[in-house]
Amino acid sequence: MKPPPFTYHAPRDLGEALETLAGVGGKVLAGGQSLIPMLNMRLAAPEHLVDINRVAALATLEAAPEGVTVGALARHAQVARADAHPLLGQALRLVAHPVIRNRGTVVGSLVHADPAAELPAVLAVLGGSVRLARHGQGERDVPAEEFFVGPMESAVRPGELAVSAFFPVLPAGSGTAFREVARRHGDYALAGVCAAVTLDEDLHVASARVACIGVGPVPVVADVTTECDRRPASTVDWAAVTRAVQEATEPEGDIHASAAYRLHLVGVLAEQALKDAARAAAQEAAPSPATG
Amino acid sequence: MEHEITLVVNGTARRARVPARRLLSDCLRHDLGLTGTHVGCEHGVCGCCTVLLDGEPVRSCLTFAVTVDGQEITTVEGLAGPEGPSPVQRAFGECHALQCGFCTPGFLCTVTALLRENPAPTDEEVLEGISGNLCRCTGYQNIAKAVHRAAELLAEEGQ
Numbered sequence: 001m002k003p004p005p006f007t008y009h010a011p012r013d014l015g016e017a018l019e020t021l022a023g024v025g026g027k028v029l030a031g032g033q034s035l036i037p038m039l040n041m042r043l044a045a046p047e048h049l050v051d052i053n054r055v056a057a058l059a060t061l062e063a064a065p066e067g068v069t070v071g072a073l074a075r076h077a078q079v080a081r082a083d084a085h086p087l088l089g090q091a092l093r094l095v096a097h098p099v100i101r102n103r104g105t106v107v108g109s110l111v112h113a114d115p116a117a118e119l120p121a122v123l124a125v126l127g128g129s130v131r132l133a134r135h136g137q138g139e140r141d142v143p144a145e146e147f148f149v150g151p152m153e154s155a156v157r158p159g160e161l162a163v164s165a166f167f168p169v170l171p172a173g174s175g176t177a178f179r180e181v182a183r184r185h186g187d188y189a190l191a192g193v194c195a196a197v198t199l200d201e202d203l204h205v206a207s208a209r210v211a212c213i214g215v216g217p218v219p220v221v222a223d224v225t226t227e228c229d230r231r232p233a234s235t236v237d238w239a240a241v242t243r244a245v246q247e248a249t250e251p252e253g254d255i256h257a258s259a260a261y262r263l264h265l266v267g268v269l270a271e272q273a274l275k276d277a278a279r280a281a282a283q284e285a286a287p288s289p290a291t292g
Numbered sequence: 293m294e295h296e297i298t299l300v301v302n303g304t305a306r307r308a309r310v311p312a313r314r315l316l317s318d319c320l321r322h323d324l325g326l327t328g329t330h331v332g333c334e335h336g337v338c339g340c341c342t343v344l345l346d347g348e349p350v351r352s353c354l355t356f357a358v359t360v361d362g363q364e365i366t367t368v369e370g371l372a373g374p375e376g377p378s379p380v381q382r383a384f385g386e387c388h389a390l391q392c393g394f395c396t397p398g399f400l401c402t403v404t405a406l407l408r409e410n411p412a413p414t415d416e417e418v419l420e421g422i423s424g425n426l427c428r429c430t431g432y433q434n435i436a437k438a439v440h441r442a443a444e445l446l447a448e449e450g451q
């Protein structure tokens with residue numbers, strides 16, 4: 001279990017990093033919490049590694065009223081501690097273990113695009129985007145729906161660096177939740193659902209979206225606003241909502257779970273996550289003094 | 293190509309010439325002779341290779357030695373003070389929190405950092421804190437007890 005040999009580059013700033021990537025191609029090394037296991041197991045053998053850990057300018061986290069921008073070197077733990085975005089925080093608690101979160105990066109997880117990873121679903125349900133840069137060509141912003149191309153495949157092209165990801169803040173009266181089932185705490189989920197619900201002034205559902213993981217090649221986004229029929233959460237026809245979510249997914253079976261079990265799970269988790277999100281939204285809309 | 297690196301390990305600057313692919317775990321064990329850091333799975337799952345990097349626990353099997361050139365590493369060998377084993381180490385002994393000891397270096401480093409950040413963790417916080425470390429012997433009960441005991445010892449000794 002030793003990584004295959006590679007040529008190592010350790011650029012000190014963004015310009016040098018982009019130049020190196022454009023020059024030698026090769027793979028970006030961020031937290032290494034996905035790439036190094038793949039190297040150790042010899043599932044990947046890049047000729048060049050471009051280590052961005054010394055590019056301090058990428059370790060940024062900017063919270064603005066419209067959303068949170070996470071730089072390529074912001075680690076899971078740093079982002080969770082900053083508590084800048086409620087859904088990011090909820091999702092990060094489910095990503096691996098605390099020690100892995102000290103090294104792994106949010107942007108690295110997006111680029112890695114594991115179909116069972118939590119953060120791609122967060123970007124997808126919020127309609128966020130990833131900013132890509134290439135030497136001599138400026139930057140391009142890729143929206144979530146185009147960023148995740150297939151299992152372990154994102155829109156990042158050889159020679160490009162993902163410099164940051166943008167997670168939009170939801171409108172007032174919104175709530176979010178993340179529910180998943182994993183074999184063991186900290187493992188990748190068998191299936192998971194993150195939900196974002198916005199209520200109107202009468203606390204009726206004005207918008208409801210979910211993104212599901214582990215049940216398709218990329219996060220499966222389903223907008224169930226129509227199925228919620230602008231009712232209060234307590235009278236929504238949850239069976240119809242669950243069906244709509246299940247119909248959007250295409251789970252596959254493997255040694256961990258059958259396709260049928262994943263389909264069942266995603267329905268149960270969607271209902272739970274949407275109800276949790278609606279409850280959080282109601283609290284946000286009308287915070288009750290009794291519960292704070 | 294080999295790289296000349298300097299790591300400050302347990303307070304001492306140590307130099308090594310390593311190929312880029314040298315994992316920090318192997319650098320510590322083979323290049324620096326510090327075999328207290330154990331290696332189990334080499335893909336981040338078991339936690340026995342956990343060391344402190346600038347005070348924060350990380351997987352040394354998922355870190356290249358070249359990446360952390362110039363940084364501070366604490367291994368299990370560096371946990372004891374001049375007066376002997378650290379409170380966390382003593383608590384593990386007292387509570388029988390180890391049997392074969394293979395997982396112990398990783399637990400000790402993880403718990404040392406955990407209690408530094410959270411000196412009085414709840415049961416749930418203890419379980420969450422050690423959830424990334426596997427032990428095939430103890431059944432975890434005594435490890436969880438040892439974490440609470442270590443918190444007591446640290447509080448008593450004002451550390």
Ligand SMILES: Cc1cc2nc3c(=O)[nH]c(=O)nc-3n(C[C@H](O)[C@H](O)[C@H](O)COP(=O)(O)OP(=O)(O)OC[C@H]3O[C@@H](n4cnc5c(N)ncnc54)[C@H](O)[C@@H]3O)c2cc1C
Pocket residue numbers: 027028029030031032033034035036037072094095096097100103104105106107108109110111112116117118119156160161162163186187188189335336337
């Ligand atoms: C035991 C264990 C359990 C885990 N459990 C989970 C889990 O439950 N959920 C989960 O989501 N993740 C899990 N992970 C993975 C973890 O979240 C990783 O940190 C994350 O997937 C990748 O982030 P990284 O910074 O470590 O990326 P790296 O490993 O450094 O890179 C991953 C890939 O992305 C590319 N890349 C990284 N950054 C950039 C960039 N800025 N520009 C272009 N390309 C880039 C790399 O070239 C590589 O191909 C687990 C990992 C371990 C070891």
Ligand code: FES
Pocket residue numbers: 330331332333334335336337338339340341342351352353354
């Ligand atoms: S050897 Fe590093 S986590 Fe198992």
Ligand code: FES
Pocket residue numbers: 389390391392393394395396426427428429430
């Ligand atoms: S004491 Fe043997 S593995 Fe933990």
